[in-house]
Amino acid sequence: MYAAVEYSDSHNQEVLASLWDGLRAEITFQLRLYRRNQGFFAFLGDRLHSEKRVSQVASFDFFENRYKIQRDGRIVGAYASEAKFLDAFFSLPRTEIAELDGGIEEDHYLMARVRMMPVKIIAPLSIITLFSSESSFATPWIEVDLKP
Amino acid sequence: MRAFQSSTTSVGLLVLILIFIVLIALIVVFSHQILINLAGVEAQANIVVYGVAIAFPLILLGLIVYQIVRLIRERANRRPGSRLKTRLIMFFVIIALLSSIPQALLSVSFVNTAINFWLEAQLGEALRGGLSISLEYYRATVENLRGFNQSPLMPFILQDLRRNPERLWQNLNTVNSEIQFVQVFDSEGREEMFRGQPQGRMQSIGTFDERTGDLPKEDREDASILRNAATFELEGARYTVVVGRLMPEGFDVQARRLTESLEIFNQLNRYKRLFRLVLIFFYFFFSFPIFLLSILVSFLLTEEIIRPIVNLEEATRRVAEGDYSIRILSRSADELSHLVGSFNRMVSELSHSREKLKQSEKISAWQEIAQRLAHEIKNPLTPIKLSAQRILKKYDTDSQTGAPEFQKVLKASVSSIIREVDNLNDLLVEFREFARLPMPRLQSVRLRELVEEVAAMYADLSAGVTMDFSRVEEQIIIRADPGQIKQVFANLIRNAIQAMPREGEVTIRSAVVHKENRQFCRIWIKDSGAGIPEEIRGRVFEPYFTSKSEGAGLGLAIVERIVFDHDGTIWFETQEDVGTTFIIDLPLG
Numbered sequence: 001m002y003a004a005v006e007y008s009d010s011h012n013q014e015v016l017a018s019l020w021d022g023l024r025a026e027i028t029f030q031l032r033l034y035r036r037n038q039g040f041f042a043f044l045g046d047r048l049h050s051e052k053r054v055s056q057v058a059s060f061d062f063f064e065n066r067y068k069i070q071r072d073g074r075i076v077g078a079y080a081s082e083a084k085f086l087d088a089f090f091s092l093p094r095t096e097i098a099e100l101d102g103g104i105e106e107d108h109y110l111m112a113r114v115r116m117m118p119v120k121i122i123a124p125l126s127i128i129t130l131f132s133s134e135s136s137f138a139t140p141w142i143e144v145d146l147k148p
Numbered sequence: 149m150r151a152f153q154s155s156t157t158s159v160g161l162l163v164l165i166l167i168f169i170v171l172i173a174l175i176v177v178f179s180h181q182i183l184i185n186l187a188g189v190e191a192q193a194n195i196v197v198y199g200v201a202i203a204f205p206l207i208l209l210g211l212i213v214y215q216i217v218r219l220i221r222e223r224a225n226r227r228p229g230s231r232l233k234t235r236l237i238m239f240f241v242i243i244a245l246l247s248s249i250p251q252a253l254l255s256v257s258f259v260n261t262a263i264n265f266w267l268e269a270q271l272g273e274a275l276r277g278g279l280s281i282s283l284e285y286y287r288a289t290v291e292n293l294r295g296f297n298q299s300p301l302m303p304f305i306l307q308d309l310r311r312n313p314e315r316l317w318q319n320l321n322t323v324n325s326e327i328q329f330v331q332v333f334d335s336e337g338r339e340e341m342f343r344g345q346p347q348g349r350m351q352s353i354g355t356f357d358e359r360t361g362d363l364p365k366e367d368r369e370d371a372s373i374l375r376n377a378a379t380f381e382l383e384g385a386r387y388t389v390v391v392g393r394l395m396p397e398g399f400d401v402q403a404r405r406l407t408e409s410l411e412i413f414n415q416l417n418r419y420k421r422l423f424r425l426v427l428i429f430f431y432f433f434f435s436f437p438i439f440l441l442s443i444l445v446s447f448l449l450t451e452e453i454i455r456p457i458v459n460l461e462e463a464t465r466r467v468a469e470g471d472y473s474i475r476i477l478s479r480s481a482d483e484l485s486h487l488v489g490s491f492n493r494m495v496s497e498l499s500h501s502r503e504k505l506k507q508s509e510k511i512s513a514w515q516e517i518a519q520r521l522a523h524e525i526k527n528p529l530t531p532i533k534l535s536a537q538r539i540l541k542k543y544d545t546d547s548q549t550g551a552p553e554f555q556k557v558l559k560a561s562v563s564s565i566i567r568e569v570d571n572l573n574d575l576l577v578e579f580r581e582f583a584r585l586p587m588p589r590l591q592s593v594r595l596r597e598l599v600e601e602v603a604a605m606y607a608d609l610s611a612g613v614t615m616d617f618s619r620v621e622e623q624i625i626i627r628a629d630p631g632q633i634k635q636v637f638a639n640l641i642r643n644a645i646q647a648m649p650r651e652g653e654v655t656i657r658s659a660v661v662h663k664e665n666r667q668f669c670r671i672w673i674k675d676s677g678a679g680i681p682e683e684i685r686g687r688v689f690e691p692y693f694t695s696k697s698e699g700a701g702l703g704l705a706i707v708e709r710i711v712f713d714h715d716g717t718i719w720f721e722t723q724e725d726v727g728t729t730f731i732i733d734l735p736l737g
Contacts, residue, residue, distance in 0.1 A: 022279075022410040023418075062279065063286050063403065064365055078364070125415050127430070128422045135419075 001100050001146075003052075005029050005092040007114045009139070012086050014118040019060040019067065026120040028055045029092040029112070032141075036107040049108070050098035057120060058089050110144040164445050171438065201433070208440035215447045228465075229458035233450050240446030248439055252431070259427045267417050275410045282403045286374075289326070289393055290362055293376035296324045297391050306332075306380055306389065309341065317343035320391075331390040340387060348373055348392045360388070372400040456484045460491060472499035513691075520692040524575055528568035535561035582691060582702045588629030588713050592737035595624045595669060599656055602637040609642075612651030619657035625737040626669050632710045633734075639703045640673045640730050646696065647677030647728065660736065668716070668733040679724040688720070 007027065015025045033049040057070045061078070067085035069077040079085035097110070115138040121129060129135050219237070222230040296302070301323060308316040309332060320330055329344025333353045342349050347370070363375040375392035416423065456478060463474045475492050478485040539561045546554040599617050607615060626633075644654045655674045660667055680688060687693045689708045694701030711718040715735055722728040 021414050022407060023414055024411065062283055062407070119415065119418065121415060121419070122412065125412075125419060125423055128419055128426050131426055131429070132419075132422055 001033065001097050001104060002094045003031055003092075003097050003110060003112075004094045005031070005112055005114070007090040007116075007139075011116065011118055015058065015086070015089065016082065018119045019058060022060075022062075024057050024059045024120040025089070026055055026057050026117040027089060028053060028115040030115065031095075031097055032111040033098050034109055034111060035105075036109065038107065046109075049100075052095065052097050054092055054095060056089060056092075058085070104146045108146045110146060111141045112144065113141045114139045164441065164448060168438070168441050168445065171441065205437045205440060208437060208444060212440060212443055212447070215444070228461045229454045232457065233454050236450040236453060237446055240450065241443055244439060244442045244446065248435070252435070255431050256428055259424060259431070263416070263420055263424050263427075267413070267420055272413055272417065275406065275413055278406050279403075279410060282399070282406060286395075286403075289374055289395070290376070292324070292326050293374060293391055293393060294362060296327065297376045297378040297389065302378070302389065303380060303382075306382055306387070309382060309387070313341045313343065316341075326393055327391045328393045329391070331392075333388045333390070335386045337388075345394055347371055347394060348375070350375075350390065353377070353388055353390065363390070363392075367400055371395065371397065456488060460488065463491065463495070467495055467498070472502055517691055521575075521579060524692065525572060528572050532565050532568050535564045578702050582706055582709070585632075585706065585709055585713075588632050588710070590627050590629060590714075592625050593628055593630050593633070594622075595626050595658055595671070596620045596622050598628075598630060598634055599637060602634050602641060603656070605638065606641050606645060610645050610648070613645050613648050613654060614652075615641075615654045615656075617656040619655075620671075621658050621660075624658055624660065624669050626734045627737040628714055628734060629710075633714070636707045636710050636732070637673070639707050643703065644673060644675035644677065644728075647675050652676040652727075661733065663733065667736045669736050671732045671734070672729055673732075674727060674729040676727040679726055679728055680720070680722040681724065685722065689718075 007029075018025050029052075031052045031054075033051070034046040035049050036046050037044055054071065056076075059068050059070070060066075061068050064078070066078045066080050067082070067089075068075050068079075069085070069089055077085075077088050079088065100108075115136060117136040119135065121135055219230065219234060223234065305316055305319050305323070308319070317330060320327060327344070329342070329346075329348035331342045331348070331350060332340040334340050337353050347368070360377045360379055363377055366373040366375070372395045373392055374395065375390050377388055377390045380387050380389055456476070459476045463476050466474045472495060474495060476488045478488040539558055542554050542557040596617075599620050603615050603617055641654060641656075648654075653676050656671065658669055658671045661670045662668075681695075684693075684695055689704050690701075691705040692701040693705075694703075708718055711732055711734070717733045718730065720728055720730045
């Protein structure tokens with residue numbers, strides 16, 4: 001099963017300002033595939049089938065004048081255009097969430113949320129994230145029904 | 149023999165010191181890791197760290213509160229040494245604070261200085277300047293490649309492509325020595341020629357129109373390569389010419405480091421206020437448990453220090469109360485242990501002296517009793533002897549004269565002998581009772597019941613005397629031999645009644661009193677008689693001393709002996725023409 005995510009409530013200017021300051025920005029897409037628990041065991045809550053977490057780190061290469069996006073430490077895109085870079089940064093391309101042998105069923109549903117850090121804070125400064133909520137923010141979980 | 153000795157405090161102290169060392173080692177070794185882990189994305193993963201971080205100081209705080217409450221209770225109960233303990237703990241805490249406060253201030257000041265030093269404006273300018281220089285150099289190189297590749301000279305130089313590629317390379321190098329390699333592809337993307345640094349060689353150029361202009365910088369482990377591609381027409385064919393340059397070795401790495409340093413600098417600059425607060429918070433986060441631990445150690449250390457002093461104080465008090473069996477054990481080898489040794493020797497010698505004194509007192513007491521007993525026995529012997537002599541004399545006279553008075557004298561004299569012998573018998577019975585008084589068989593008995601029983605026996609002894617024992621408390625239970633204590637009450641009540649020949653009142657009351665950390669039942673037996681004359685007050689408990697015409701004078705001696713055997717005390721208060729009160733303290737049951 002594959003999913004793609006686009007984050008529209010973006011913080012474009014914050015991200016660009018951070019990159020021009022020589023800092024990096026990070027966006028994390030968190031996807032969870034659940035199966036509804038029905039009947040007697042419904043009180044136990046729904047079963048988490050699989051979880052996928054993808055982080056994209058953006059930086060500006062002053063030498064090449066390009067915005068770069070890294071995923072798992074590898075550069076996955078370099079953009080001279082701001083608009084193209086922002087589109088790419090705030091969206092998760094088609095990504096495999098889980099392997100479903102029986103395909104998607106009616107009781108499957110997907111939960112997604114985005115965690116955003118306009119300034120990716122690196123160690124040892126990362127400790128301040130414990131005390132400041134300004135450095136990062138996250139969207140609420142959004143539920144998406146899946147159709148077989 | 150009772151003995152005081154050191155308890156398990158020293159073991160507890162060792163355990164605490166061990167925890168102290170382990171805690172410091174953990175902080176030193178793992179603080180970096182803990183801080184990084186705490187700042188991880190998933191807070192749930194740090195729940196154990198949070199739990200330990202919160203629970204450990206809380207446990208320590210709980211233990212300290214427990215110790216403080218214990219100390220307050222000890223002070224309220226006036227436990228020996230509690231005041232000294234409080235003072236010592238205060239001293240320890242003050243010392244801990246005195247050493248911690250400058251250290252904390254120094255650390256905070258150091259953090260401030262270090263952050264300010266790191267974030268000095270000059271450093272930021274230097275970093276940005278370094279980056280600008282690198283960028284300038286980089287852009288100049290790119291510009292040079294682009295400018296040269298698009299210059300009108302290039303078509304002329306390329307004339308030698310087919311005829312003499314070697315000369316092409318030499319000419320190109322002569323005109324622009326910055327270029328380190330050249331590579332030419334035909335319209336199909338096949339390599340036509342390559343000269344210069346081998347690292348610059350591309351495997352393919354791709355489609356013809358897509359790859360012209362500045363090509364993306366190629367980053368390799370050993371070098372980074374800048375290229376520029378341009379298209380040319382030569383003898384009817386189209387070619388793509390790529391000229392390039394290898395950046396100086398380490399340029400890319402240094403540039404990356406410069407960028408990263410600038411990133412860290414900018415981050416620190418942006419969050420320096422928060423970061424400073426966080427560092428100070430973590431300083432206290434790690435040092436607060438250590439401070440608490442040091443307070444806890446001070447409690448145990450104090451306990452260890454004052455123990456011998458408290459033992460000495462307690463032992464001295466007991467010696468003062470007459471317990472010479474006490475000894476103090478000491479495992480240490482310091483001055484206090486020498487003091488303890490001296491104390492033990494002193495008590496031992498005191499005990500021996502007291503034993504000798506008691507022995508000699510006992511001997512002299514028995515000598516006195518023997519003298520008194522001899523005197524008491526001698527007194528009736530004279531009338532017995534006189535009566536016997538009188539019988540004998542009368543018998544001799546009458547047998548010679550035949551007078552009839554012998555029978556009369558015989559009867560009177562024999563009656564006198566019998567009376568005196570009876571007195572002697574009573575004397576010896578009382579003496580035996582006094583000498584062979586058995587040890588009390590202790591049991592818990594209700595005081596009121598004993599008093600009621602004895603009072604009932606003497607209620608009708610004298611018509612003018614009333615008895616009031618309504619203030620003897622119902623609930624008081626004493627540890628006593630009921631038979632012996634009844635004898636005590638009987639003797640005292642009888643004496644009280646005899647002290648009031650016409651009328652009066654015997655009042656008995658009781659109360660619970662605290663004496664030297666023990667609870668006693670105090671009993672007052674008061675009469676309204678004439679009181680005890682001052683000249684005999686010091687002798688009332690002596691055996692065979694009596695101010696009355698009848699009795700052997702052993703009653704109060706027996707009373708004192710019984711009370712003493714019950715681990716109690718007896719004394720009296722008297723005032724002539726007002727009355728006498730005997731006061732007895734007996735241990736509670």
